[in-house]
Amino acid sequence: MVESNPTVPFRSIQEQVLTRLQVGVSINKVQRAKATATKQVSGDYTKQYEVLRDYLMELQATNVGTTVKLEVVNEPNSTRETRQFKRVYICLGALKKGFNAGLRDILGLDGAFMKGPFPGQVLTAVGLDSNNGIYPLAYAIVETENMSRAGSDILLNNLCEVFNSKLIHGRNKPIISCLEYIRQYLMRRICNVKKVMSKAPGPLTPTTSKLTERNKEASVQYRARWNGTAKYEVYGPWHDQHVVDMTNMSCTCRRWELNGIPCRHAIATIHEMADSGDKFRELYTYVNKVCWLQTWNEAYSYTVDPIKGRSMWPKSTCPFQLTPPPHHNIPGRPKTKRKRSVDEKYDKQMQNHGAGKPEKLTRKFVSVRCGKCNNRGHNSRTCKGQGGNVESNEGGNAGSSQGGNA
Incomplete structure (x- = not known):
């Protein structure tokens, strides 16, 4: 049920279980069951980083001319056997050749937020084809938008809005599933454009x-x-x-x-x-x-090739194991209220207590343990998938180390 309709509501699952199996289950149990089913269908968010290099090697082997760039977080300890993922860039060889054949040297750049335990952004570079339609060229998964990809002072994101709207259901998937969602869409889109192209009378688009x-x-x-x-x-x-x-x-x-x-x-x-x-x-x-219709045909004459299953992917010989990216706060609206110090909070609490209006005590120096990743410093509601990024220290040290890593 989850594989055919990933956005199926919890109430619908609850009603179907009651109808088919004559068993009444609570909504909390339905939520846990759907989370388990989604994990089996889409894959584990953490484990997909371990085979990301294998996927990229398979992508380059099946699609000739594909450019792939994988970047990891700088690790001061060179003897450590793991490296944290930072960003990945993919430009399929067929799209590269098709863009050059399209004779329209214009690109639009834009980004869309990813969902899930490891927040990031999907950056896209989209051009125009001969029929004034979008022509996706390259895509990347990065930690956030910054000035280290910028080579121009012009951003034409109108071209990318249509492409980003097609990736909504792929941004909440694990990293390999997200990259595969984009590749499969590009493969289908070329086929759909060819069908429209075959019905065009010509000689113009x-x-x-x-x-x-x-x-x-x-x-x-x-x-x-x-x-x-x-x-x-x-x-x-x-x-x-x-x-x-x-x-x-x-x-x-x-x-x-x-x-x-x-x-x-x-x-x-x-x-x-x-x-x-x-x-x-x-x-x-x-x-x-x-x-011209001939130019449009040449741009879409290059196709994206399919890839084999995970069991047949080549194995990477890199000695370092890839782990999920470090947690960081995504950019957003800045806070307008000034943060009060501990003394200010204590003084206000005493004033309210004297006036008969006690204030809720702070939990600043109370260490809590997360029920998901079993680490200290946060609870399960605010867990961002810091399973391998925060060491289990006692007391308030875990909270301080988490803030330093962020």
Whole structure:
């Protein structure tokens, strides 16, 4: 049930158990059962880091030209046999070749928060294809957005919003399951675009054909005057007058240069050339090759290859075992209230006690033990998966060491 519908409500599971098995169970037991089933279906959050290197090796072996970069946390103790995960970057070889074949050198960068015990962010780099659709190029899982990936002062995240909306159900999965969710979506998307592409009449992409037809309808209201060279003066309603240069394939309205599609002024000029008996080509040849159906086909001619099961993955020879990343506070809205010291809290408590309004005692110096990871310094409600990151010290030392690691 959980495998077919991961978002199935607890009440629905409770009712189906009662209907099928004639057994009444509490909602708490249903929550624990669903958590166990989800762990079996999606995988363990901690153990998937141990085989992450194997997954990346399988990905590079099956998809030629794939770029993978794995970074771990710096460890001052070189004799330690474990390394904590920090970030991973993946650019599939098929997407790399398709992006170069698409002839549109523009990228949008954006990030989306991950869910689960190890918070982080999924960063995506998305381009545009010949049909003005998204073309995902690369993706990465990092600890947070920072300035160590920044190579430009321009962030075009509008391109990535559509792609990020497709990854909502994958951001709450363990790291390998999340990466596989993204890869499988990219593999399916290329197939879906090919189906749409096979129905396109050409020679332009469907979106380009619609825009060209719209400009052709508007061009009937314009007239062009030749100046004896390759330049034309085009005028129309509302004192709309521009200069079209057929040699440089440009217009002073700049629409032809921006989107690569002849504007209404350029199409009116082509009609004038046809009426005057001048040499002219078919209309689609004046469109930038980026918008041709042939270019769209070349961009999606490279496919993402499937990979084998986990039991057949190559084994990494790295002597260090990869562990989950260290816990850190995700960025958010800063606090507006000043933190009071212990003396200030004690003075206010005494004032309230004297006025007959006792205040709840603080638990600052009380050591609690978590019921999930069995470590001191936090409870099960605030547990962030610090199972291998915080040592079990006595008293308040665990809380201080946890804060230092964060």
